[in-house]
Amino acid sequence: MVTPSPRLAVTVGQYSTAGAKEANQDFHGLLVPEGEALATKGIALALADGISTSALGAAAAETAVKSFLMDYYATSEAWSVRTSAERVITATNSWMHAQNLRGRGSNLTDEERERGMVCTLSTLVIKSRSAYVFHVGDGRIARIAGRTLEPLTEPHRVYLGGGESYLARALGIDRRVEIDHRKIPVAEGDLFVLTSDGVHDVLPDSAFLVAAGSEDLDSAARALADAALAAGSTDNLTIQLLRIDSLPQNDLDDLVGEEATLPPALQLTGGQAFEGYAIQRELHAGHRSHVYLARDSETGQRVAIKVPSTEHGADPVEVRRLMLEEWIARRVNNTHVLKAPPARASRQHAYSVTEFVEGATLEQWAASREVTDLVALRSIVKQVASGLHALHRLEILHRDLRPANVIVDGEGTARIIDFGSALVAGLDELAPRDDDMFAGTMQFTAPEIWLGAPASRKSDLWSLGSVAYYMLTRSLPYGPHLSAVRTRAAQKKLHYIPATELNPDVPDWMDAAIARAVAIDPEERYDELSEFTYDLAHPNTALTGPAPRPWLARRPERLWQTISALLAIALAVSLATRESGGGTEQKVSPSRLEETAR
Incomplete structure (x- = not known):
């Protein structure tokens, strides 16, 4: 009998009230998905506090929370939590700011900001064995572990003295929003506390520690609100409590x-x-x-x-x-x-x-071409780059791009195959992989990987550049032993072998584009795949072509041929000299020896 793996499970309690105010402009929400989404996206909580001076504060808070909870789960499962959350929050901020600007030009006055859709937002995502915090404003997220309360956020307020302050960061204020983010490991029994400023500004840490010992978290949340009101809070009061009951085993089950x-x-x-x-x-x-x-x-x-x-x-x-x-x-x-x-x-x-795609691998396709077809090569490289770009947009790194992992069908359409080494950011948060050095094929793996650096979009770009080089030369840009060079100093001594040396049909400007794509230093490569494919088809005068290598580096066989020829000449001279000396050697006849003896 197979014992099922433990899954992510939590207990949650929530409570919100207007408190001493007439209207409640706080808004909060929680989403616990089922099935695969529980593993790929996790559990999300969100709490927003609308600006009290604005009639649209409550609408802003509700919009921020609902948008986050709905749109976060609509993002790709392949994305990391950070990418998903930040894109959703950024989009919400842009929409709210645009609403605030309607009919008011391109900038808001301080007074218009206060009247518009403006709110704070604090969100918490629990995925696998980690907690992800995203924060804008003066709400607070804290963690209680044992008898210790640890604030995980800082208030974005500017204090003027005399008890006066103003909100320095919030959704809807500016076109761009700066989001604090944090990732921390969690353990079973940890309690996370999300509160609006009307609660944590007046209650001591001891009050939250008492709440942490409660089995009924809904009752504990209400008790905290009551305590804050009794302590003199004049603001809305919202509390969310989440306790970790069980965690998955950090695998893909x-x-x-x-x-x-x-x-x-x-x-x-x-x-x-x-x-x-x-x-x-x-x-x-x-x-x-x-x-x-x-x-x-x-x-x-x-x-x-x-x-x-x-x-x-x-x-x-x-x-x-x-x-x-x-x-x-x-x-x-x-x-x-x-x-x-x-x-x-x-x-x-x-x-x-x-x-099933019927066709030839790029390795087979290249071997079958006797004449260099630059147009076809550019087309295939551009198609493969399009496929890589689609993977990268989903935060997927292929890590094993090589001629054998690209199939070209009868119509000339290229497809990337084999995702056995692929690294998916969203899944890596479930089961981290540390096999970068062994993921791909040695000849087409970027040099920084052999120094222990993590895979990146630029390492996939390096592989694509190496594939293009291979298609032109049936060789590798730094020779066959790059993976054996395991120090940065040794790598710096490597020299790119110009493709023009091996294939005179390659234009110098095209060779320069490939050389940049496969630069040893990732910082010297292209930033975008599209830049590389464009330069493959259009001469870029800003690129300096690869410098010609020394004669012996280009034709090392000539050194040995020369040495062999010199040795052969020396041997021939030696033999000739020996034979010549033997011809003048004096010989003594037997009769002469007899005379000498007498």
Whole structure:
């Protein structure tokens, strides 16, 4: 019997009241999703406080909270919490600011700001084993662990003295908003406290520590509001309490659900029926996986089925990552990225299914070209860059881009395949991967990875530049031993091998673009994929082409040829000299020897 993995579970209590004021301009909310979203997005709380001098303060607070809770869960599961939250909050601020500017020109006076849609916002997301805090204004988020209360935010107020202050940062005030963010590890039993300033400004920490010991958090939240009112608070009072009851194990079980416990599919054979698919033939056999061409028995669609190799079939981590390849393929909508068909009914084994693309790998495509076709090369590189851009927009790094992982079909359409090494920011928050150094193929992995640096968009760009170089030269930009150079000082001694040395059909300006894409220092590379693809097709006079290498570096074989020739000449001279000396040597006849003896 398989014991289910622990999941993220919390207990929550909330309470809000106008307090001593006539109207309550605070607003708060909570969303606890079910299923996969609980793992990929986590649990979110939000608390907003509308500016009391504005009739639109309450509307602003409600808009901020509802927008965050609805739009955060509408962002891609592949995005990190920070990317999702900050984009949602930024968009809300932009909308509110635009509403405030309607009919008022491009700037707001202080008085108009106070009358407009302006509010504070404090949000908390609990995902996997971490808490993510996003904060604008003078609300507060604190954590109670044991008998210690730790504030996780600071009030964005400017104090003038004499008890006077004003709000320095809030949603709706300016076109841009600065958001404080923080990520902290959590433990079971931790209690998070979100409060509006009418509560924490008047209550001591001891009051919150007492509330932390309550089993009924709703009652505890109400008790805190009552205590704040009794302590003389003149503001609205809102409290949210969240206690961590259980945490997942920092793996991908919550994401793949019951399929994580399925036995891995065994190696298949042509003609075999397998879970609603008719296996036709094997497409690829590697040390990590086997790929088969199959036909969906229900729809007739041809698909590719990947199963773990025999040696990796018992490794649950490898099985989960194989299944996540399909998860990635289903979420990237781009012509140049391999797709996955719609999910089917529950499976009996662990495997991945993607569309089948009939064509040649870029490695095969390049080998079949006897003449350099710069137009076709630029087209393919641009298509692959489009696929990479689609991955990067979802915060996915491929990490193993190489000629064997790009398929070109009969119509010349290129598609990126094989996401076994891909790093997804949103999933890395569930189960962090630290395998950058071993993720990709050695020849096409960026040099900084071998120094222990994390993968980045620029390391994917380096791989794309190396692929372009390979297509032109069937070689590598720094030779075959780059991965063996493991110090920064040694890397700085490396020299780019100009593609023009190996292929005279390559224009110098095109070579310069590739050289920049594969620069050893990531800071010297292009910032955007589109910049690289543009310079591949348009001469960029701002780029300096790669410097010609010394003669011996360009033609090292000539050194050995010269040495060999010199040795051969020296040997010939030595032999000739010896033979010449032997011809003048005097010889004594036997009769002369006899005379000498007498």
